[in-house]
Amino acid sequence: MKQVALIDYGSGNLHSAARALREAAAQSGTDHEILVTDKPEDILAADRIVLPGVGHFAECAAGLRARHGVVDALNEAVLKQARPFFGICVGMQLMATAGLEDGHTPGLAWIKGVVDIITPGEGLRVPHMGWNSLTFPRPHPVFGDLGEDPHVYFTHSYAMQPDNPADIAATTDYGGPMVAAVARRNMFGTQFHPEKSQRTGLKILSNFLTWAP
Numbered sequence: 001m002k003q004v005a006l007i008d009y010g011s012g013n014l015h016s017a018a019r020a021l022r023e024a025a026a027q028s029g030t031d032h033e034i035l036v037t038d039k040p041e042d043i044l045a046a047d048r049i050v051l052p053g054v055g056h057f058a059e060c061a062a063g064l065r066a067r068h069g070v071v072d073a074l075n076e077a078v079l080k081q082a083r084p085f086f087g088i089c090v091g092m093q094l095m096a097t098a099g100l101e102d103g104h105t106p107g108l109a110w111i112k113g114v115v116d117i118i119t120p121g122e123g124l125r126v127p128h129m130g131w132n133s134l135t136f137p138r139p140h141p142v143f144g145d146l147g148e149d150p151h152v153y154f155t156h157s158y159a160m161q162p163d164n165p166a167d168i169a170a171t172t173d174y175g176g177p178m179v180a181a182v183a184r185r186n187m188f189g190t191q192f193h194p195e196k197s198q199r200t201g202l203k204i205l206s207n208f209l210t211w212a213p
Contacts, residue, residue, distance in 0.1 A: 001033050004209070005046035007070065007091075008038045009063045013195060017052040017088060020195035024205035032209055040073035048209065049074065049083055053090025057099030057115055057158065060090045061107065071108070079110065082186045086142075086208050089156065092182060092189025096160050111184055113162035121175020127157040132172040132192075134180055140169050142188050142207045143181075152180075152190075152197040152204075159191055186213040 004025075006018055018034055025032040035042055043049060051074075053060050065071055078085045087095050096107040099115040107115070118126060131151045136143055143150075154172070160179050162168055169188065170181035181190045188208065194201035 001031050002047040003033045003035050003042075003045065004048045004050060005043045006034055006036045006050045006052065007043070007064075007074075008036050009060070009067050009070065011052045011060065011063070011091070012054045013052045013088065013193065016195045017050065020202060021050065021205055021209075024202050025209055027202060028206035028209055030206075030209045038067045038070055040069035043070065043073040043077050044081075046077070046083065048085070049077060050086045050088065051091035051094065052088045053092070053094065054155075055090060056101055057090060057093055057107075058102040058105040061094060061099065061105050064094065074108070078187060082213070084208065084211055084213055085187045085189075086205075087187075087189030088195070089191060089193055092191055093158065093160055095182065095187065095189055096162075099158070101158050110187055111160075111162055111167050111182055112164065113160055113167070115158050115160050117157060118159050118174065118178060120178075124175045127155060128174050128178075129155045132174065132180075134170045134172055135177070136170050137165075137168060140183055140188075141211050142183070142204060143170065144207050146200055146203055150200045152192040152194065152200055154180075154192045156191060
């Protein structure tokens with residue numbers, strides 16, 4: 001049986017992400033076990049890796065680094081062994097060089113860029129909460145077969161700003177374009193929550209489980 005390592009570092013959306021991944025595996029007919037873990041050996045043995053995340057960038061970064069050996073295992077599995085990786089919300093933000101919430105906090109530096117506060121148009125509130133549609137600059141297998149005008153659920157005050165526009169996999173409009181997803185080689189991440197995005201979110205997770213980067 002193939003295994004997905006869902007990283008446990010105290011994130012609040014851990015269990016909802018686990019439930020959604022299990023449902024996505026059942027719907028897609030893939031033989032995946034969803035393993036909630038903070039053990040480096042599990043990460044290194046997994047076929048795929050998912051990093052959830054909600055809350056403040058600095059707190060999440062500190063929580064991840066507090067798990068002994070986990071960052072080293074992630075770097076080995078994702079960067080060197082090229083295992084498919086999915087970051088959700090702050091899990092995606094941690095892929096950046098740094099986060100600017102509560103000062104300057106280093107990220108994993110897998111995708112060059114910073115995570116900064118969103119600046120929506122006049123009359124729009126921060127945090128950005130609710131359903132928004134996605135725009136895709138180019139096709140990506142994880143976004144395959146979503147139908148016309150797919151909507152997903154966001155809840156955040158900060159967003160990634162990649163240095164290289166080629167790393168942007170999707171945007172949404174919130175008084176102007178805002179990064180909704182990033183992708184680079186075997187790495188993928190969404191600012192929105194697929195585990196809260198109903199049928200569209202489950203399809204995205206199902207696509208990830210069959211993605212062969």
